[in-house]
Amino acid sequence: MSPPIKPPKPRRSFLRRFLFGLFGWGFAISLLAALGLFAAVMLTSASLPGYPEMMKTPQGQSVVIRAADGTELVTVGPSYGRWLPYAEIPPAMIDAMKAVEDRRFDWHPGVDPIGIIRSVQVNYQAGRTVQGASTITQQLARNIFLTSKQTYGRKVQEAVLAMAIERKFTKQQIMELYLNRVYFGGGAYGIDAASRKFFGHPATELDLEKAAIIAGLVKAPSRYSPTADPERARDRAEIVIKTMLVSGAITPAQAQAVNFDTLKFAVDSDQGDVRYFTDWILNQLETLTDEAVEPLEVTTTLVPAHQAAAEAAVKAQPLANTQAAIIAMQKNGAVTAMVGGRDYATSLYNRAVTARRQPGSSWKLFPYLTALEDGMTPDDVVTDEPVTINGWSPRNSNGRFLGPVTLRQAFALSINTIAVKLSDRVGFTGVESMARRFGITTPISTRPAMALGASEATLLEMTAAYAAIAAGGAEARPWGIQSITTSRGDVIYNREAETPRILVAPFVAAYMTDMLRAAVETGTGRAAQIGRPLAGKTGTTSSNKDGWFIGFTPELVAGVWMGRDDAKAVPGLAGGQAPARVFANFMAKALSGQAMTELQTQVEMPGFGLEPDAEAYGLSPGSAPTNPDPVSDLPPEPAAAANAPAEQTPAATEPEPLSAKWLDGIIAKEPQPAP
Numbered sequence: 001m002s003p004p005i006k007p008p009k010p011r012r013s014f015l016r017r018f019l020f021g022l023f024g025w026g027f028a029i030s031l032l033a034a035l036g037l038f039a040a041v042m043l044t045s046a047s048l049p050g051y052p053e054m055m056k057t058p059q060g061q062s063v064v065i066r067a068a069d070g071t072e073l074v075t076v077g078p079s080y081g082r083w084l085p086y087a088e089i090p091p092a093m094i095d096a097m098k099a100v101e102d103r104r105f106d107w108h109p110g111v112d113p114i115g116i117i118r119s120v121q122v123n124y125q126a127g128r129t130v131q132g133a134s135t136i137t138q139q140l141a142r143n144i145f146l147t148s149k150q151t152y153g154r155k156v157q158e159a160v161l162a163m164a165i166e167r168k169f170t171k172q173q174i175m176e177l178y179l180n181r182v183y184f185g186g187g188a189y190g191i192d193a194a195s196r197k198f199f200g201h202p203a204t205e206l207d208l209e210k211a212a213i214i215a216g217l218v219k220a221p222s223r224y225s226p227t228a229d230p231e232r233a234r235d236r237a238e239i240v241i242k243t244m245l246v247s248g249a250i251t252p253a254q255a256q257a258v259n260f261d262t263l264k265f266a267v268d269s270d271q272g273d274v275r276y277f278t279d280w281i282l283n284q285l286e287t288l289t290d291e292a293v294e295p296l297e298v299t300t301t302l303v304p305a306h307q308a309a310a311e312a313a314v315k316a317q318p319l320a321n322t323q324a325a326i327i328a329m330q331k332n333g334a335v336t337a338m339v340g341g342r343d344y345a346t347s348l349y350n351r352a353v354t355a356r357r358q359p360g361s362s363w364k365l366f367p368y369l370t371a372l373e374d375g376m377t378p379d380d381v382v383t384d385e386p387v388t389i390n391g392w393s394p395r396n397s398n399g400r401f402l403g404p405v406t407l408r409q410a411f412a413l414s415i416n417t418i419a420v421k422l423s424d425r426v427g428f429t430g431v432e433s434m435a436r437r438f439g440i441t442t443p444i445s446t447r448p449a450m451a452l453g454a455s456e457a458t459l460l461e462m463t464a465a466y467a468a469i470a471a472g473g474a475e476a477r478p479w480g481i482q483s484i485t486t487s488r489g490d491v492i493y494n495r496e497a498e499t500p501r502i503l504v505a506p507f508v509a510a511y512m513t514d515m516l517r518a519a520v521e522t523g524t525g526r527a528a529q530i531g532r533p534l535a536g537k538t539g540t541t542s543s544n545k546d547g548w549f550i551g552f553t554p555e556l557v558a559g560v561w562m563g564r565d566d567a568k569a570v571p572g573l574a575g576g577q578a579p580a581r582v583f584a585n586f587m588a589k590a591l592s593g594q595a596m597t598e599l600q601t602q603v604e605m606p607g608f609g610l611e612p613d614a615e616a617y618g619l620s621p622g623s624a625p626t627n628p629d630p631v632s633d634l635p636p637e638p639a640a641a642a643n644a645p646a647e648q649t650p651a652a653t654e655p656e657p658l659s660a661k662w663l664d665g666i667i668a669k670e671p672q673p674a675p
Helices: 014-047 091-101 113-126 136-145 152-168 171-181 191-199 208-217 230-247 252-257 275-288 304-316 360-373 407-412 416-426 428-437 448-452 459-470 506-521 578-590 660-666
Strands: 063-066 072-076 296-300 323-329 335-339 381-384 403-406 481-486 491-494 535-540 546-552 557-563
Touching (some): 063 275, 091 136, 091 171, 136 152, 136 171, 171 191, 191 208, 275 335, 304 323, 304 578, 323 459, 323 578, 360 428, 360 448, 360 535, 381 407, 381 416, 403 407, 407 416, 407 506, 416 448, 459 506, 459 535, 459 557, 506 535, 506 546, 535 578, 546 578
Antiparallel strands (some): 296 481, 323 335, 323 557, 381 403, 546 557
8 A cells, every 4th residue: 555645845935935045045145244253354464564663653744734825824844752561651642532532442353233223323313424433443443544535435344343453452552552653633643632722731631621621622623622712622521531431531529629620721932924815824724625644725815914903902902901903804705814812922812713701892794784674774864862672771881862853863863762773673582583694693682682792792793794894795704715736736625716695785785894894983982993895883892891893894894893702891891992993003004005995885777776686685676775875964073083981781761862972982892792
């Protein structure tokens, strides 16, 4: 009897077969990839140079920064300190570097899978690259063998090299190589060079605070360099300390004891004040090129005659124990001079670019611009009278009020009540929007006192805002680099002419120029006169803490700030006095020999009464009449404007008619900030 026939096994479903096949092929491909990676790492490891070769000093990169006429301003070249063996490197330096750059350095094989997964997740959520995952070993591989060019192929090479380095050298050797080879900014390669440059002593003497400063530089050496921005360097170091605390590298008590306020940075005594400008330029290089090996030639917008005039004007200002800053630029935003303090050798802090200070009445540019765009004109009559908004009452210099005045008169005399009334009329958020439109990026309060300059701003941004008025309402975004070439002549970057955004209609800019001219010719800014057409505005803050003057001729725009770094009051400081005179001193020298041209205070309107793009500004036909004589209806000029008394804000009194006897009291130092 034949055995029974077994029924055939049921055929697996297509889905199961597909999944099993996919798993099988995936496993096979993964195995092959792993074997290939292993082979690549082994071959790369075998071909790596020995440790003595890895220790050799790199060539580094030099950067020559030139003025607009080709004059060499400064050469920033590489510097190398003593090679420190691992045993001589302060533990705080090693712990700080691990915490901020590679927390899992001690156990990963050269690449950090956890870090890669986290960075992919963070970047996906952000929609852009905001976090990297390079380990210290990968950075070392890139520093020695590769370039900084961001490509997937280079990242694969970097990973293979990192794993090969990990196989060939110990963790201590890798850390020693890294800390002696990595670039820390300012031309300093290695921690000893960085320590000597920024602190004036060898790296063996680094304490926790200084180690945190140096560790914080690796992410962006130019951006966080103490020579470019000491405050930003300290802020970055605080992040390093917090990271060390979270990682367990330091105790809460150690973190609590850290004090960056008393930390002093070393400065080369032979560095000139042009370094304020060149540091600003170096801070921008990494955004324009990733070339980190070839020597570079950088041609800038700086005009040597303007720079010399700015340095002389700052050094000649008479107020003791104060700082001063000047920025000059063309109407297209090209910076031609920059001084960030009285002496770069004693203070690296760039007050022209970094310092945020209350601009006082120089801020009134924005309320008046908003009112002009809303349909008002310089000849419109407004009433200087007591006003209270949300329980706050702005006051004028002597507690008196002039009654009916034109908008031009109110601006020229810097009348506080009018600026607040205009802001209330157009909306304080509208004034904020106007300031944002003109490039102010600092926080802006929308409380009523904002109309008088209670919010903070930088001199660079405020000067650029005035430059946009000088340009007829076109944006003037500050810039300083014209071109970047290699030493072989290859052009890496060449700035192309841009079509600027139109911020306000040309007739609005012309009206504003009209009122700015009135402020110089018959108002608070008369000390700035230089015998040629000039427009500008003073600014003074509460208790004489800050003095400003920002203005322009048809050829050049400049801004001046004066005050103390600790924001203490400066007796006698007012925008219409020392800052205006510093401005006049600078402009007279900078423009010496240039032909005079007229300011643009009139714009011919189209037949239908609107600029072509006027609807974009919310205007209606007929809302922009032609410009009248800008100054003929202003009151007579007082005899002693340059020595006018400081403006106060006492209790309000009854309005007084416009008369010459009150002008000395109204020509002002500007407002008290909001309570």
